[in-house]
Amino acid sequence: SQTIHQWPATLVQPVGSPLSLECTVEGTSNPNLYWYRQAAGRGLQLLFYSVGIGQISSEVPQNLSASRPQDRQFILSSKKLLLSDSGFYLCAWSADRVRQETQYFGPGTRLLVL
Amino acid sequence: LAKTTQPISMDSYEGQEVNITCSHNNIATNDYITWYQQFPSQGPRFIIQGYKTKVTNEVASLFIPADRKSSTLSLPRVSLSDTAVYYCLVRPYSSASKIIFGSGTRLSIRP
Numbered sequence: 001s002q003t004i005h006q007w008p009a010t011l012v013q014p015v016g017s018p019l020s021l022e023c024t025v026e027g028t029s030n031p032n033l034y035w036y037r038q039a040a041g042r043g044l045q046l047l048f049y050s051v052g053i054g055q056i057s058s059e060v061p062q063n064l065s066a067s068r069p070q071d072r073q074f075i076l077s078s079k080k081l082l083l084s085d086s087g088f089y090l091c092a093w094s095a096d097r098v099r100q101e102t103q104y105f106g107p108g109t110r111l112l113v114l
Numbered sequence: 115l116a117k118t119t120q121p122i123s124m125d126s127y128e129g130q131e132v133n134i135t136c137s138h139n140n141i142a143t144n145d146y147i148t149w150y151q152q153f154p155s156q157g158p159r160f161i162i163q164g165y166k167t168k169v170t171n172e173v174a175s176l177f178i179p180a181d182r183k184s185s186t187l188s189l190p191r192v193s194l195s196d197t198a199v200y201y202c203l204v205r206p207y208s209s210a211s212k213i214i215f216g217s218g219t220r221l222s223i224r225p
């Protein structure tokens with residue numbers, strides 16, 4: 001069966017520090033991968049999605065970036081965090097490029113920027 | 115991408131049937147309707163998906179009228195553990211589709 005992992009689970013970082021969040025998927029190959037951010041009490045905002053290694057599409061211009069160095073690895077990064085980057089970051093994957101795409105979400109990383 | 119509108123919150127009691135309706139007036143011909151459930155500090159969990167008429171699984175039923183401009187998620191005999199936020203999504207049947215999440219419906223179940 002497929003599983004999706006995210007780490008760390010919780011992170012507290014000072015403003016201006018770098019960020020690296022990692023997401024890995026097991027049990028499937030060539031998945032579509034997604035990064036979302038959820039502010040407290042709000043819906044999910046799509047940040048990036050990737051259909052393959054090295055292929056990243058950005059949905060929202062900001063100081064975050066994403067990379068996909070391996071087929072089942074998706075990384076969210078920032079060179080300098082802002083207070084507004086605080087939130088709950090969720091990684092998701094989906095299979096099947098042709099048919100209906102159900103997205104499966106990871107456990108999330110809660111980021112607090114102070 | 116079609117926009118969805120759903121109630122901000124709903125309350126019910128254990129053992130009741132709960133119906134959450136979502137409006138998607140500008141749904142396109144190739145759009146599917148999907149519902150997710152999210153508990154606090156967890157990622158959303160897929161519940162059910164459909165295109166038209168009725169879909170049922172072990173968790174819920176999804177009713178979609180002929181014009182597909184709305185859909186209703188039905189949760190039979192809810193329990194306290196069904197307290198969560200429920201998201202209605204409309205997305206195209208295509209590759210690398212981008213799911214847009216709204217604010218969802220916060221369902222609270224009381225004893």
